[in-house]
């Protein structure tokens with residue numbers, strides 16, 4: 046019986062067709078439906094998860110190829126007590142989501158960027174985020190939220206309510 | 214209610230007119246007993262309710278809240294702990310309505326927003342009237358009803374407090390979810406009066422005192438989406454996140470040549486594949502080439518039902534299907550383009566309009582004045598032929614829906630923009646009499662992973678209902694692939710405008726002629742969203758207008774997409790207006806303002822027509838804040854301006870653009886000024902404007918669907934690229950909020966102007982006049 050290491054836990058996936066992409070294992074076998082299907086051909090980034098900390102497109106990874114890798118999904122970001130990461134917090138506070146369908150993938154890509162680079166330039170953001178489509182076109186807020194999260198991680202004030210008006 | 218209907222826009226497609234003309238806009242007067250009964254809801258609802266309700270403070274699903282004690286109206290419940298449940302009636306597809314409508318109620322209810330839990334209402338016309346997401350109508354149609362719902366709750370709480378405390382009503386007031394007795398300085402939470410309040414008579418609307426604008430405590434500020442927390446933590450919110458015991462997963466494969474019918478397939482092979490539970494052919498129902506959200510219409514195809522999504526999708530790849538092509542489409546876009554260009558200097562059939570006279574409606578030509586004669590004598594005549602393609606909605610969530618069919622009844626979990634039509638159409642498909650539909654078809658709305666008009670059609674709902682009927686007793690989730698989506702859309706139709714206009718000796722616009730080329734499936738009327746509104750700009754503001762039309766037979770399915778018609782017309786109208794401005798010798802802004810003329814309702818007989826003063830104000834303001842002037846600011850760099858009025862909203866935009874020798878275009882910044890009346894959630898309005906601008910730029914450069922012999926040629930994002938992060942410009946968005954106008958919707962009017970703002974900027978920078986979308990076909994590349 047196959048197991049996977051997902052969000053720090055060993056999970057049993059039973060007897061499964063080894064060609065099944067990780068995306069569908071997460072969604073259908075493990076009930077982790079936060080990771081989304083958008084294209085199935087590595088074009089949209091909606092299915093982005095972390096493999097050993099690096100962002101990958103889970104629609105492209107047959108589960109049979111996975112062995113000891115550590116997988117993190119959107120469900121595994123927040124602390125056990127529910128505390129959000131700075132990236133998640135910035136996303137909520139800046140009201141980034143419109144439909145929200147792409148945002149799990151966006152957040153996984155942004156988190157991977159900030160884990161390696163806590164002071165990303167606009168060019169760094171462009172490079173790290175260009176694999177993630179947002180059809181609702183929330184790009185300017187995503188860019189700002191990444192900067193806000195970076196500032197948060199650096200311990201500086203990330204958001205100035207007085208500057209943009211009141212946020213409830 | 215006058216305020217509400219006044220905001221309905223004249224260019225609504227017929228099905229929105231139907232929805233908006235139902236008398237159900239009023240809050241249905243239900244007895245309290247009925248409220249309790251209906252809030253009990255079904256067992257199936259509870260399943261998704263619990264799934265959706267986890268982890269969120271702000272948003273719940275309706276059924277999870279069914280144990281709340283005190284229901285004041287279909288919109289307001291008070292929980293035992295004093296927190297307030299506010300029900301959001303309409304589908305949420307990213308337009309922010311799940312936050313926006315409850316916010317209106319909460320303000321009139323005089324709640325602190327922190328005390329509110331938003332609950333997604335189930336579909337129930339008897340409680341909520343029309344429930345749909347389209348036409349930028351959710352806010353204007355519900356503005357007054359939501360205010361009344363809040364004020365009703367507040368009045369019932371106050372009445373209960375007066376009785377329970379034995380204090381005269383006139384001495385009590387409310388503030389921040391509390392009843393306040395100013396003379397004694399005492400205050401009580403709403404929860405203390407909840408039980409009694411729920412027994413109070415429901416006051417009639419006329420007796421309610423609504424807040425004045427300066428009394429709003431919530432509206433007018435920025436509020437973040439109520440589902441944000443669940444979205445960033447990956448909670449199950451969307452259609453495909455539905456999970457039910459014993460659930461099966463299905464794929465559905467239709468004919469690539471649209472309208473072909475499945476005759477046979479390699480059934481035994483497919484059924485032998487790992488994880489496949491069943492596979493079968495479904496017949497066509499109705500006339501699915503025509504957009505019809507409530508008819509049960511669906512194409513024929515092969516359903517594969519499996520134990521997992523992957524098993525269903527993997528088996529789909531091995532399908533070999535024999536098709537009957539006798540009713541399949543044979544049209545080709547390349548051929549239509551050729552025919553349109555060949556006819557560009559000819560006249561079309563006169564465009565007709567319906568006018569309502571004392572003896573009922575009559576159909577008359579839409580033209581007015583004598584454009585031909587005025588053109589003969591014009592000082593300057595300008596012509597331009599404009600082309601735009603078919604476009605796919607490409608919402609990021611491919612179509613998906615879940616259904617459970619049992620004992621002749623069906624329960625549906627759908628991300629749908631007109632879920633009520635999903636219910637009524639499912640009844641038609643299943644042969645359930647209309648009068649039994651409300652009992653036998655139950656639909657739960659999930660969050661929609663992007664709509665843009667695609668999920669106004671309910672074809673994917675009907676498909677899974679038909680599949681579930683074959684799998685009686687087992688819930689089935691249907692998952693379309695991106696290829697299914699792109700090849701099977703109700704597309705934004707392509708079209709052409711052949712313009713000729715005349716200017717007098719001082720450069721004023723005196724005559725306008727438009728020969729419009731479009732497609733028809735029935736040879737009598739254009740396809741859905743493929744019609745030219747006879748009252749469209751600038752007909753109301755100039756005296757001599759000639760409108761004609763040529764229709765090509767072509768039934769490739771079409772439907773509304775964000776700002777239907779306007780999303781393409783704005784490109785050609787406002788590009789041509791810029792051509793005219795240059796020919797007139799006036800500045801672009803002066804030419805637009807002179808054409809608009811004095812501030813007035815452009816058509817005094819139509820309260821929904823453009824107000825020229827509001828139009829002029831957004832144009833002047835965007836020109837001011839952007840420093841717009843026609844002409845290059847440096848070699849290869851210039852700004853362009855455009856304006857559009859649709860869905861009752863006024864938007865002007867300026868784009869600052871550089872073009873290099875390789876036709877690489879960098880959009881540095883876009884300024885937008887909107888007038889959607891009063892804005893009750895600034896964050897939501899800004900989001901719509903920001904998204905609309907980038908949506909427009911994305912389409913302008915790269916969006917094109919083509920078909921050859923009825924087969925769509927694009928399948929996935931590698932052939933239909935969407936704008937990505939590096940190409941997204943800086944945005945500056947602001948709003949004029951004229952005091953006297955109630956809110957209209959921002960989802961649609963935010964998008965159209967940018968198309969011509971960018972092409973006009975490219976002209977100002979390079980002298981190249983662009984009359985064709987998308988720009989990649991002209992060698993331009995967005996960088």
Ligand code: FES
Nearest residue numbers: 083084085090104
């Ligand atoms: S679903 Fe994997 S990249 Fe689109």
Ligand code: FES
Nearest residue numbers: 144145147180181
């Ligand atoms: S928020 Fe809708 S696709 Fe990004």
